[in-house]
Amino acid sequence: MCVGAAAVYAAAFEWNRPLFGRIPSPVELTLRDALVTAPFLCWLASSLVAFLVVGLFAIPQGMVGAARRMAARRRVHSSADALASPERRRFLERTAAVAVSAPFVGGVYGLLYGRLNLETTELPIRIGHLPAGFEGFRICQLSDIHIGPFMPASEIRKYVAIANALKPDLTVLTGDFVTFDPSTQQPVVEALSGLRAPFGVFGSLGNHDAWARVEDSITELFRQVGVRILRGTNGEIIAGADSLNLIGVDFQSHRRFGPSAPVDRLLGNIEGVITRDRVNILLSHNPDTFPRAAELGIELSLAGHTHGGQAALEFISPEIAPSRLVTPYVAGLFHKPGGQLYVNRGIGTIGIPIRIGAPPEITLYSLTRG
Numbered sequence: 001m002c003v004g005a006a007a008v009y010a011a012a013f014e015w016n017r018p019l020f021g022r023i024p025s026p027v028e029l030t031l032r033d034a035l036v037t038a039p040f041l042c043w044l045a046s047s048l049v050a051f052l053v054v055g056l057f058a059i060p061q062g063m064v065g066a067a068r069r070m071a072a073r074r075r076v077h078s079s080a081d082a083l084a085s086p087e088r089r090r091f092l093e094r095t096a097a098v099a100v101s102a103p104f105v106g107g108v109y110g111l112l113y114g115r116l117n118l119e120t121t122e123l124p125i126r127i128g129h130l131p132a133g134f135e136g137f138r139i140c141q142l143s144d145i146h147i148g149p150f151m152p153a154s155e156i157r158k159y160v161a162i163a164n165a166l167k168p169d170l171t172v173l174t175g176d177f178v179t180f181d182p183s184t185q186q187p188v189v190e191a192l193s194g195l196r197a198p199f200g201v202f203g204s205l206g207n208h209d210a211w212a213r214v215e216d217s218i219t220e221l222f223r224q225v226g227v228r229i230l231r232g233t234n235g236e237i238i239a240g241a242d243s244l245n246l247i248g249v250d251f252q253s254h255r256r257f258g259p260s261a262p263v264d265r266l267l268g269n270i271e272g273v274i275t276r277d278r279v280n281i282l283l284s285h286n287p288d289t290f291p292r293a294a295e296l297g298i299e300l301s302l303a304g305h306t307h308g309g310q311a312a313l314e315f316i317s318p319e320i321a322p323s324r325l326v327t328p329y330v331a332g333l334f335h336k337p338g339g340q341l342y343v344n345r346g347i348g349t350i351g352i353p354i355r356i357g358a359p360p361e362i363t364l365y366s367l368t369r370g
Ligand SMILES: [Fe+2]
Pocket: 144, 146, 176, 206, 208, 305, 306, 307, 346, 350
């Protein structure tokens, strides 16, 4: 699936190159992207959904039909063929029309509306021994930016303005700044350099930053604009006599994930920077680090990575989201003894630029003692 998505994306980039005799920027939406790539990806998404729908419904229906036909043959006086009934034929025609058009309508919805329909989640986070100096402290989280033709720098700047308007005390970024193209690191850093928060802007890196092999270079670019990327390190957030311990890690998983080697002991590289006398907050792109973080006593983990399923059908059932195949932490707030996790749905997309049932999200946490 990931390889297929990567191939489609690579093909989309290739199509853009010879437009009007120049190489267009991979971080601006071009006419060709709007008129050719977007409809193609929409058609591709629709076809995949239609294929799955047919697989889900037609095969069981065919089996039931075959069983019925066998039973009918046994009857001496079979009734008239139901298909010959005009009402039944009309019903089947309408059903076929809905089955064919619904995926395409869904694709267009996800491309033109679902992908852009930002939700700002405001969430109180209760922490038992939160110092008094951090009561009401506001942390804004953006994740999974994925700069590209369908997340141009101009659009990122709009999200930056929205985040700044929330007046956070601290802003955090939880990775996947780029998708596959290393040349997009400079524009994404420039676009995010407009983030403002009195206690600073911090971040961690995602698996796509590793795939694009920009982990070191984008960390340095961020440093130049005052954004501190935490890579197995911590930063102290000081408010008067009180402080929080903010920790960040690169993408890590028990499984091999692209160039990211599997690790035997999740979060083993930060055990030395976790403090007992202060509240610890972890920025980890991969939400799968949460159980280990809770065991280590990290009070709050902030993650991304899943895009909330990106094309989730959670309005039908919360269990229908592709990301559930790889993680139980798809979106929202989770609790375990020792800690809690929030998984932000991100603002960008990968593969097919649609979002259905998983709108883009900026999260604003308000810390409170409790
Ligand atoms: Fe991502």
